[in-house]
Amino acid sequence: MSNTPIITPDYKENIDSYRQLIDSTGEDLNRPGLLDTPARAAKAFSYLTQGYHQSLEEVVNDAVFPSTNRELVLVQNIEFYSLCEHHMLPFHGVAHIGYLPNGHVLGLSKFARIVDMFARRLQIQENLSEQVAQTIMDVTGCRGVAVVMDASHMCMMMRGVNKQQSTTRSTAMLGEYLHDNQARNEFLDAVPKRRPAF
Numbered sequence: 001m002s003n004t005p006i007i008t009p010d011y012k013e014n015i016d017s018y019r020q021l022i023d024s025t026g027e028d029l030n031r032p033g034l035l036d037t038p039a040r041a042a043k044a045f046s047y048l049t050q051g052y053h054q055s056l057e058e059v060v061n062d063a064v065f066p067s068t069n070r071e072l073v074l075v076q077n078i079e080f081y082s083l084c085e086h087h088m089l090p091f092h093g094v095a096h097i098g099y100l101p102n103g104h105v106l107g108l109s110k111f112a113r114i115v116d117m118f119a120r121r122l123q124i125q126e127n128l129s130e131q132v133a134q135t136i137m138d139v140t141g142c143r144g145v146a147v148v149m150d151a152s153h154m155c156m157m158m159r160g161v162n163k164q165q166s167t168t169r170s171t172a173m174l175g176e177y178l179h180d181n182q183a184r185n186e187f188l189d190a191v192p193k194r195r196p197a198f
């Protein structure tokens, strides 16, 4: 699967909305620096929400392989960028995904593709974590899946409560992770404790 951004033709419908937004600041829409901005911004928004235009079949591309390994597989430090559904401001961080295979394993890159497919929508972090976990369970039929996400929210940093150091950890667990404390602890011990800076 290629990494070509999905810019759907309907991005053009948002150009006028961006014009109005800029106009509302009192800016001169005709000054050279702003002439192309409404179209650029509409394209950027289309990219940042491209997850609405992706299908799981396309993203996974049948990369589910037979395997006898039933032990923890942990894919960690998957960077993601999303938009909070309350302010449409970015939140970004890393996802760590652990799962216990049950006859099949998923192509490693597909964990990151699945994270991106759901991150590039209007989200709250807790739901994003759950959607990723549920999808991995559905696609692999695994024994259990655990997702941890550590993120910084721009709506808490550049406005509102204005906290620069606060990060948020969300967790989603399914299958054996719901009741097997040993498996849970093995996963949580292996996961990086802090969100890397980027």
Ligand SMILES: Nc1nc2c(ncn2[C@@H]2O[C@H](COP(=O)(O)OP(=O)(O)OP(=O)(O)O)[C@@H](O)[C@H]2O)c(=O)[nH]1
Pocket (backbone or CB within 6 Å): 084, 085, 086, 123, 124, 125, 126, 153, 155, 156, 159, 160, 161
């Ligand atoms: N649980 C959760 N809350 C989020 C997320 N992203 C943003 N929020 C919060 O959504 C809440 C919206 O609260 P409101 O009081 O309706 O909006 P607001 O007046 O802009 O809130 P402040 O950010 O406190 O200024 C805020 O507390 C945000 O921090 C998220 O991913 N998960």
Ligand SMILES: [Zn+2]
Pocket (backbone or CB within 6 Å): 084, 085, 086, 087, 088, 089, 153, 155, 156
């Ligand atoms: Zn927000």
